[in-house]
Amino acid sequence: MVTKLFKKTVDLIYPPICPFCESVIKSGQMWCEDCYEKFPENGYFTEFSKDYVCVSPFIYKEPFREAVLRFKFNELPQLADSLSEPVYRSINEFYENFEFDFVTCVPLSKKRFKKRGYNQAKLIAKNVAVKMNVPYADLLIKIKENAEQHNLPEEKRASNVEGVYQTINNEKISEKTILLIDDVLTTGSTLAECCKMLEIRGAAKVFCATITVVHNENN
Numbered sequence: 001m002v003t004k005l006f007k008k009t010v011d012l013i014y015p016p017i018c019p020f021c022e023s024v025i026k027s028g029q030m031w032c033e034d035c036y037e038k039f040p041e042n043g044y045f046t047e048f049s050k051d052y053v054c055v056s057p058f059i060y061k062e063p064f065r066e067a068v069l070r071f072k073f074n075e076l077p078q079l080a081d082s083l084s085e086p087v088y089r090s091i092n093e094f095y096e097n098f099e100f101d102f103v104t105c106v107p108l109s110k111k112r113f114k115k116r117g118y119n120q121a122k123l124i125a126k127n128v129a130v131k132m133n134v135p136y137a138d139l140l141i142k143i144k145e146n147a148e149q150h151n152l153p154e155e156k157r158a159s160n161v162e163g164v165y166q167t168i169n170n171e172k173i174s175e176k177t178i179l180l181i182d183d184v185l186t187t188g189s190t191l192a193e194c195c196k197m198l199e200i201r202g203a204a205k206v207f208c209a210t211i212t213v214v215h216n217e218n219n
Contacts, residue, residue: 019071019079020063030082035063043090044213048188052195054208055094057086059215060184068183068211077118083211084127091128091179091209098207101176103129104139106194107165111145124211125181134179137172140165140194165194167201174202185213 015024020035043057058064071079105125113119122138129136144164167173178198182191185208195206 019067019076019082022070030085038063039086043086043093044215045094046185046188046213046215048185049192049195052188052192052206052208054185054188054191054210054213055090056185056210056213057090058212060186060212064212072116072120072183075117077120077123080120080123080127084124084131087124087181087209087211088128088131091132095179095207095209098177100132100134100179100207102137102139102172103132103134103179103181104137106180106182106190107138107140107142109142109145121182124183125179128179128181128209132179137169139167139169139173139178139198141168142166162193165197167197170201173198175204177205178203178207180206180208182208182210183212185210 016027016029017023018025018029018032018035020031020038023032023034025032040058043055044059046054046056048054060068067079067083070076071083103125105119105121107122108116108119126136142164143166180191180194180198185191191208191210195208198206
């Protein structure tokens with residue numbers, strides 16, 4: 001009773017908003033009806049870097065692009081609740097025959113985490129882990145501060161992430177099937193590097209999921 005009353009009070013002070021258009025929505029809703037009608041009928045399955053695959057509910061275009069940017073840069077970590085649900089649905093759509101041992105995420109550097117206050121990929125990953133009833137574990141850390149990928153041309157992105165990530169909790173990696181989550185799949189360089197590091201430590205298989213994917217004619 002106290003929890004419900006507290007939630008109602010919070011909703012009055014900070015009314016929930018649709019992550020895609022920022023319109024006020026009812027308590028308990030994850031998005032507005034107008035934006036929900038824009039959801040693709042099916043998610044997207046992308047093969048990248050020859051060896052890895054990723055699923056995503058949305059293409060990186062409006063209104064989904066704006067939702068990711070708002071979540072990532074506008075100090076709105078609470079949007080993780082509504083953005084993780086479509087990711088979870090895509091995972092069920094494409095990976096329904098796989099059993100995962102752990103869910104993990106692409107990490108931020110200490111500098112970027114301090115500036116932002118949270119890792120958006122980790123918030124999505126933790127929400128998805130709960131929905132899937134699979135344990136979440138931090139399995140990677142970022143050990144070098146590199147240039148931000150979105151500021152680089154495609155041909156420089158792979159080299160920009162080489163040697164940037166390192167595994168932790170290695171006892172949870174060997175012979176395990178792992179679901180790796182990030183916010184956006186562009187060229188796949190970051191996800192591929194993280195997958196490679198997990199496989200070097202003995203992961204049986206690594207699958208990926210993101211909120212959005214930047215599609216082109218080659219996807």
